[in-house]
Amino acid sequence: MEKYYVSYNKIHSIMKDLSQQIIESGFEPDYIVAIGTGGFIPARMLKTFINRPILTVGIAYYDLNDNIMDEPNIIQWIDDPDKKLKGKKILLVDEVDDSRATIGFCLERLLTHKPLEIAVTVVHNKEKEKRGSIPPEIQKYFAGETMEDQWICYPWDADEILEHENNC
């Protein structure tokens, strides 16, 4: 599969563009919720342009011994979530909407805490068959770039960042 290398600066610029789309849509979140670990960096970049507190949830499809699992492993959830999220507007952030499994899982679970509204934003959305789905309650979805199915190489996964940069 073709590899697509993306730099930190490019993702920063995408998050700025996304923030403008979100602001123009009229959506004013109470909280940014970052899906970890892929959403941590995009969410922090976004906070510069939409200055709301960041909460995080950690989801992994592997256990502590790096065994791959069918069901997601919840590394961390929001503490006291009903109190924090009930009636609130949430902007959920992840790096990529690939199979949609993680995002779908998080949305279902966040909805149990009865937020007023959730909007989704991702740096990249891959146009492909999705295993997960976005619940009908979710009406706002913002993608920085929509693309064919490719292997995206994120800068934070680079062993040598200057080598990575040369491939961007």
Place this chain on the structure above:
Amino acid sequence: MEKYYVSYNKIHSIMKDLSQQIIESGFEPDYIVAIGTGGFIPARMLKTFINRPILTVGIAYYDLNDNIMDEPNIIQWIDDPDKKLKGKKILLVDEVDDSRATIGFCLERLLTHKPLEIAVTVVHNKEKEKRGSIPPEIQKYFAGETMEDQWICYPWDADEILEHENNC
């Protein structure tokens, strides 16, 4: 005060160097704990080199209306912390050890969950009088760069990232 601009790529390289120092010290964390929001990006970079799950804590010295407060506002804490942290080795990550107030606060609170050991790592440590302190239980401290008191401009706070890059 003099401004010191730092790029994403530079911080990525610092986190790689830090990971080597940490590994050479023999410290093998069970969890990375990122202090939000400044520690989110360095912690995710570090995970590429020390692949442990990231938990986050969110600490702010302002309230939801951006009023500055004397006491830290806990935006998020670890859910079920006694179960997760008791007997575990934690690598606490933040971007800067400035007044030491946030780091000191987090360390005191993390120690109540009875971890086996906590090590601290920061991208930058400023040599200045510290308001906070590191409890005596903490024996390992790793700083990527130690510097005089300067105004550090982190890339994630940049409005225009290419302008920021030109200042680095």
